[in-house]
Every structure is written in structure tokens, then in C-alpha cells.
Amino acid sequence: MRTTLNMQQQPIPEIRGCLTKPKKSQYYQAVLSYTDSAGCEVRKSKSTRQSRKTEAFRVMMQMIEDEKDSLKTPALSSSFTDFLRHWLNEVIVSSVEETTWNGYRMNLENHVIPYFEPFELRLKDLRPVHIQRFMDSKLIPADDGTVLKAASVQRFYANLKTALDYAMTQELIETNPARFLKAPKAKQYEADYLSIEQIAELWKACKGTVIESVVFLASIYGFRRGEVCGLRWEYVDMDKHHLRIFETRTQARGEIVKGTKSSASKRTMPMMKAVEVYLTRLKQQQEEQKAFCGNSWTDSGYVVVDELGVPLTFARLQKTYKRALQKAGLPEVRFHDLRHSVATYLLELGTPIEEVSAWLGHSSITTTARIYAHINMRFRMNAASSLDRIMGFDGVEQKPPNIESALQDLFELTLSA
Numbered sequence: 001m002r003t004t005l006n007m008q009q010q011p012i013p014e015i016r017g018c019l020t021k022p023k024k025s026q027y028y029q030a031v032l033s034y035t036d037s038a039g040c041e042v043r044k045s046k047s048t049r050q051s052r053k054t055e056a057f058r059v060m061m062q063m064i065e066d067e068k069d070s071l072k073t074p075a076l077s078s079s080f081t082d083f084l085r086h087w088l089n090e091v092i093v094s095s096v097e098e099t100t101w102n103g104y105r106m107n108l109e110n111h112v113i114p115y116f117e118p119f120e121l122r123l124k125d126l127r128p129v130h131i132q133r134f135m136d137s138k139l140i141p142a143d144d145g146t147v148l149k150a151a152s153v154q155r156f157y158a159n160l161k162t163a164l165d166y167a168m169t170q171e172l173i174e175t176n177p178a179r180f181l182k183a184p185k186a187k188q189y190e191a192d193y194l195s196i197e198q199i200a201e202l203w204k205a206c207k208g209t210v211i212e213s214v215v216f217l218a219s220i221y222g223f224r225r226g227e228v229c230g231l232r233w234e235y236v237d238m239d240k241h242h243l244r245i246f247e248t249r250t251q252a253r254g255e256i257v258k259g260t261k262s263s264a265s266k267r268t269m270p271m272m273k274a275v276e277v278y279l280t281r282l283k284q285q286q287e288e289q290k291a292f293c294g295n296s297w298t299d300s301g302y303v304v305v306d307e308l309g310v311p312l313t314f315a316r317l318q319k320t321y322k323r324a325l326q327k328a329g330l331p332e333v334r335f336h337d338l339r340h341s342v343a344t345y346l347l348e349l350g351t352p353i354e355e356v357s358a359w360l361g362h363s364s365i366t367t368t369a370r371i372y373a374h375i376n377m378r379f380r381m382n383a384a385s386s387l388d389r390i391m392g393f394d395g396v397e398q399k400p401p402n403i404e405s406a407l408q409d410l411f412e413l414t415l416s417a
Contacts, residue, residue: 015067017060019053020045028056030063081113083123083172087163099250107159111138123172128180131160139184150184157183192333193341194219205328210312211320213282214304215338221269222342222360225335226250229312231303236279241271243279245361249302249311267361279303343368 013034020029031045046063050056078086088108093101115134135157141147161178168176194202199219206215217228226248235244245267271279282303290297290309298309306312321335339360346356357368 012068015064017064019048019056019060026051028053028060030056030060032060032064032067034067078123080121080123080126081117083167084108084113084116084163087166091166092162103155104159107156111156112160123167126164126173126177128177131157131178132181135181135184154183157181192331192337193344194330194333194337196345198328198330199338199341201328202324202330205324209320209324210306211317211324214312214317215321215324216278217275217303218335218338219341220272220275222339224248224339224361225314225317227361229302229304229314229317232301233283233303234301236271236303238271238276238280241276242268243271244268267358269359 013036015032015034017030017032020031021027022029025047028048028050029045030048031043033041033043036042044067048056048059048063050059085108088101088104092104096104112134115137116130119130121130135153138148138153138156139150157178161176164173164176164178167173202215202219203212206212214228217223217231218225221228223231223245227245230247230249231243231245232247235246237243286305286309289307290299293308296308298305300309300311302311304312306316318335322332325332343356343360346359347353353368354365357365360368362368
């Protein structure tokens with residue numbers, strides 16, 4: 001449950017309004033006046049851009065309401081950190097998704113606010129040098145030796161810039177000090193991936209564990225974590241031999257079910273025979289477990305569940321996955337790198353990038369090309385050899401494989417295990 005922090009606010013005065021019509025204008029002018037907390041008379045005038053008095057009066061009343069809303073923001077004497085808390089808990093909270101807001105919360109509460117709090121800096125006294133020093137400090141190794149990535153500092157900067165843009169719209173500051181700066185340039189991420197042999201070892205290590213089905217599906221379909229954890233049995237159609245990615249599960253201070261990352265991510269995937277056999281067996285196992293557990297079983301409807309039918313938590317997934325990697329003697333690659341592994345294998349085999357992009361649910365081919373621009377020279381040489389065969393230079397004509405046949409060949413040994 002979100003809580004609103006106590007903070008210094010401007011008292012909301014009684015705002016008076018009247019209409020005037022300048023001689024040289026066809027529009028009525030709204031004049032708002034009130035006495036501020038310091039006892040000073042404030043007078044603001046603005047054109048209603050209305051020539052009819054009834055319409056001008058309606059616009060003026062809306063201006064009064066807008067002015068009242070602006071006066072609910074922190075006073076100019078408020079600290080910068082109090083303003084950030086206000087922006088987080090009162091302003092941005094209602095305009096973004098829960099997961100996005102949770103990202104803002106972690107960035108501000110874990111990094112930005114703890115840095116600025118000791119300085120007791122007022123919002124109106126914030127300068128570009130303060131923000132620059134903050135960003136520089138985050139790129140210096142901490143006491144435990146850890147260093148934040150430039151991409152993380154970029155997110156802190158983006159959050160600060162957005163919050164200070166809001167402060168400008170409320171006339172709390174005249175200029176946004178963050179606009180005079182640039183966030184550090186992040187190094188382009190190069191994804192890790194596992195080889196076919198390593199995937200086979202990982203499957204062996206996961207067999208019989210609570211993450212067996214997660215790893216199985218992710219390493220064949222390249223599903224994102226939220227996609228595979230959000231797969232329900234109602235989206236698995238054995239008769240039509242396909243399954244649908246329709247929604248995702250994520251966690252931000254509790255479970256959240258939401259739509260897919262983009263419209264392209266909402267997709268129907270064909271089921272290879274081995275996958276169909278696996279899921280049929282998994283469904284039967286869950287029915288047997290349900291009968292064994294009785295009232296302790298939770299009918300969640302998800303494909304990926306724990307021993308009691310409860311959707312698998314990300315924390316347990318991560319912990320068990322890490323343990324499986326260690327058991328198999330594999331490098332500690334992220335769970336998301338199973339997705340990169342699938343894409344890498346398909347591209348290595350010469351599968352058209354358009355098909356790989358659709359298989360992964362990317363919003364565009366450009367996204368796929370950008371993410372996998374790192375594929376090494378050996379892969380490029382394989383692609384060149386494929387072109388030679390296609391163009392007849394080696395005397396053998398060969399078509400690029402489609403995805404299903406490519407995956408069937410790649411995982412033939414482990415799928416039948």
C-alpha cells in the first residue's frame with residue numbers, strides 16, 4: 001500500500017476571479033487574485049480566448065481550479081527530497097503503470113533520495129552541478145567494490161529530468177537544471193548465450209525441479225520471463241497444436257498480471273510434437289499432484305506452478321535457476337539469456353531474421369538486428385557459406401531452414417530424452 005509522506009505545502013487560499021475585456025482584443029481576459037502564505041497579494045491574468053462571456057466564465061472557473069491544484073504542490077522552501085517524494089507518491093503514481101512506478105520508486109528511494117538527503121538542499125537551490133556530482137558518484141566503486149552501470153545512471157537522470165520538468169510546469173523552478181546535462185553513455189549490452197550442449201546439461205540439472213517447465217519452454221520458444229510465467233492452460237490448445245502468448249506476469253511489490261510488452265509480443269506459437277508430448281505429461285502430473293494435495297492445492301490455471309499449484313515466484317525461479325547452473329557447471333548467465341540463446345542458434349543456422357523477429361515477438365526487425373548485431377565472425381562466415389550454397393557456387397542448392405525444423409534439429413536429442 002502506498003503512503004503519502006507528510007511534507008510542507010502551501011496553504012490553499014481563496015482565489016477570486018473576474019473577467020475583463022481589453023479594448024483592442026476580441027477575447028475576455030480572466031484575472032485571478034489571492035493572498036499567498038506570506039501575506040502578499042498575487043494577481044494573475046490570462047486570456048480565455050473566448051469572445052462570448054458565458055464561455056469565458058466557464059474557462060475562468062477552470063483556471064481557478066487549475067490554480068488551486070498548482071498550490072497543492074510543495075512550497076518553494078521545501079527540500080528537494082520532499083519534492084521528489086511528493087512527485088513520486090502524489091503526481092506520477094496515477095499516470096503510469098504499476099511496474100513503471102515501481103521502477104521510479106526503487107531508483108529514487110534507493111539511490112537519488114539517500115544521496116541528496118544529507119545536503120538538505122532546497123528545490124529552488126538545485127543546480128546542474130549538484131546533479132552532475134550525483135551521477136559521477138554513482139560511477140565510483142562503492143565500499144563493497146560494486147559499480148553501477150552507466151545504463152542505471154541514465155535511468156536515474158531520466159527520472160530526475162521528468163520530475164523537474166513537472167516542477168517547472170508548477171512554476172516551482174524557472175528552469176530545469178537537468179536539461180543542461182547529459183547522462184553517461186552506456187556501453188551497448190552484448191548478450192550471453194548457452195550452446196546446444198550447455199542447454200542439454202541445463203535441462204538435465206532442472207529435471208524434476210520446480211523450474212523444469214520454465215527452462216524447457218524458454219529455451220525452445222525464447223519466451224521472456226513474464227511471458228512463460230504468465231502462460232495459462234487455457235492458452236494451450238492441444239487440438240490446434242499451438243499455444244498463445246496473451247498476457248504476462250510480473251512482480252512489483254506483489255504479483256501483477258498485465259498485457260504483453262507490445263502488440264507484436266501477443267503471438268500464437270506452433271507446438272512441435274515433442275513440446276505437445278511434454279505439456280500433456282506436465283498437465284497429467286499437475287492433476288495427480290492436485291488429487292494428492294486436496295484442499296491445499298491452488299487452482300491458479302497457470303502452466304508454471306510450484307508444488308501446491310501456486311504461480312512460481314520470480315525469487316524462487318531465480319534461486320533455483322542459479323542453483324541448476326552451478327550443478328551443471330555452467331556460467332552464471334541470466335535467465336533472459338535463454339531467449340538470446342534461441343535467437344542466436346536460429347540466426348547461426350541462417351533462419352531469416354524476419355522469422356526470428358516474429359518468433360521472439362519483437363516490435364520490429366530493427367529491434368532484432370540491433371540486439372544481435374554482436375553475433376561473431378563465425379556466424380557471419382556460416383551465413384556466407386549458406387549464400388554460396390543458395391547461389392550455387394558449391395553445386396548444392398539449399399534453402400534457409402524454417403524455425404520449427406531448425407529447432408527440431410537443434411533440440412532433437414534433448415527433446416526426445
